[in-house]
Amino acid sequence: ERLLDIFGEKSCIQANSINGHRVIRIARVLSMASMSVKALILFKVLDHDGDKYVSIEEIKQFYEIYLDEFKFPCDSSRRQELIDTLLQAFGMNDANRQMNFDKFYKILQEKPNLLESLQLMNIPNNDDQIDKIKWKAWRKNNKYHIIIILLYILTTIALDISVIIELVVKEQIRNFWLILAHIAGFSIKLNFVLSIVLMLKHCMVLIRARRWLRRFLPVDDHIDAHRYVGVALAVYSVVHSLAHVINYATNTKDYSFFQSMFTSVRQQGWVNGSAAITSNILLVLFSLMIIFSLQCIRKRTGFYMVFHYTHLLFWPIFVLLIIHSRDFWKWTCAPMFLYMCEKIYLLKRYLPKNGRTHLKSLRIEDKNTISFNINRPEHFNFNVGDYVYICFPRIVSHQWHPFTISSCPENNDIIRFHMMKKKNWTRKVYDYFVKEWERQKEHKESFMEQFTSVTTDTCIPEVNHPYVMDSTESIWIEGPYSSSTSYMFNCEHVVLIGAGIGITPYASALECLMHHFRERQTICKQCHHVSYKQEAIQYRKLKKVDVIWVNRNVENFSWFLQLFNEFENEQSTYLESLRAIGISPKRFIDFHFYYTNLKSNNQVMIRNVPIDLATTAYGDVLNKDILTKMRTKTILGRPQWSLLFAKFKAEHQRTSVFFTGQPAMGDDIKRWCDQYQFLYYHEPYY
Ligand SMILES: Cc1cc2nc3c(=O)[nH]c(=O)nc-3n(C[C@H](O)[C@H](O)[C@H](O)COP(=O)(O)OP(=O)(O)OC[C@H]3O[C@@H](n4cnc5c(N)ncnc54)[C@H](O)[C@@H]3O)c2cc1C
The missing domain is CATH 2.40.30.10 (Translation factors)
Structure with missing residues (x-):
């Protein structure tokens, strides 16, 4: 209301509505305005009675209502503390109960952090959405994926050609449906083998541990690849079955359609010519397995166990396929041997x-x-x-x-x-x-x-x-x-992004890093001076870590606060020790905390500015964040990837981004990584 009042739109308040043109006009002024104009707008918002002075009472009254509306996640005493600190930052007290705009703006200019809050006064922008990813950028980040997909396609084509040569040239078969059924049958064998290989979890652990190998084999996506292979299996099964059905339906000279479909009179297959009978059972089992593997069903509450049990149909399917097809065992003996070894190895859990x-x-x-x-x-x-x-x-x-x-x-x-x-x-x-x-x-x-x-x-x-x-x-x-998090120690600059509970792998990594730091710490027995073995720290590959933790619930921050606090303190001690010996220090870790349960700051005009101003003032005065009590300020709203990634690009030559959280957020981050040519690794969604 106050904003509309400043812009001479009082009539809109009375009418309780505003038309689009007026909104755009206000938004444009806000976004294009210089800092001094933005400061003036904020000043006028605070100056309730319009007497060109902002008093302590006005600030208190404004913030009490505002924090309430904003559902700021602190109790009343903490809110009061926030307001008092803001007043302190502006030098307001009993002796100094009001200030005019000149004083207000002078203080903002003296404290660049506070002035920066005004930047948030912006038009809603879609800056954080990438419409088109450049093919070149995408290709660079996904080259081994592309090679693997090409290899898969080429192998399938080679297999199809070999089947055609075998049937058409050598065996002189001219029945199109029979040839198609055989081609699909061989593709089923290939994809069945791949589906087993892709779930050899211990082999994946071994590949991950070898840097040169994991560069070529995208092991981090083995579960996704398993899913795609599952889809291919479903498609080939349908093609294989349909081709046989049409073949039986069009060739009823020797056997009726019913005989071909449900008896062993044709003597096809390996054991007792039972291909037709086993194929019917296989189709039912396959369908069950595939239907309950669909993400839309599997993700439903309670359906994970149904997915789990229907996946155990793998065993009867495997046995039936051996009976069904003459040379199926030759294809599967090697991967099944490895699979069995893994299963036996797993018994160690008992x-x-x-x-x-x-x-x-x-x-x-x-x-x-x-x-x-x-x-x-x-x-x-x-x-x-x-x-x-x-x-x-x-x-x-x-x-x-x-x-x-x-x-x-x-x-x-x-x-x-x-x-x-x-x-x-x-x-x-x-x-x-x-x-x-x-x-x-x-x-x-x-x-x-x-x-x-x-x-x-x-x-x-x-x-x-x-x-x-x-x-x-x-x-x-x-x-x-294993997961991809362990790669971070071989990177130069890493960005660890966790959404909610998705921070857990990175908590482990940070605890490990802190342990390394402490190992290199020596404390003088006489003067208690702390120093670090410089060589070990400076010559390590990992130079900088940026931790981004996005939370919808403020209480989530408490899970790892102690660890993060210790790391902040450790870093301060480390930087101090460097300054003491005349080396200009470089920060090793930066935390970026985002609390997203308030309205996103790129969808509002002025709403985040007062709260940002107050929390920044709190951080400046007390050197700690109002929400977490850490030195790092918690940012209210979602991360602006465009700004963050541009900053990382400017500061570092090679950046690797690790993410654990919701797939939709991961897709967004992946697109930004492609745009900036950062390496992207993700963990499964929790
Ligand atoms: C690699 C990995 C690491 C994880 N680490 C953590 C962690 O550190 N902290 C944490 O809180 N959560 C973690 N999770 C998620 C956790 O495993 C699930 O939240 C939990 O299994 C849900 O079980 P539920 O029966 O209570 O929930 P449901 O509502 O039945 O399921 C919720 C979700 O969990 C999936 N799920 C259910 N059971 C299983 C299962 N046995 N195996 C795999 N997924 C399942 C379902 O598909 C569904 O999407 C992790 C998941 C994975 C895949």
């Missing part, structure tokens, strides 16, 4: 030194998340970003779910992972431990000694959380399986 273990403690982080500390089995080795399948045999005995290890490999005592409550299994586990906690709470007299409520001093609204609790619940772990 050994106490590998997979059977117990919880040590757990932490109920908030109303959705628990972190578990597990006693690390003696022979359990892992790398950063690895994930394991876990099973709580006493809670749900038959279900294994994947979780990323969020602790670092250097920690020999425990492995940690964070579990966010979704639906079935995670809900059961969460509720089980909350009940356990409540049960123990009731039965323990010395409650305060048993349960430690950790005060975080942040804006996290859940005052009851987090709770730390000891537990000896038995847990089985299978794995570890």
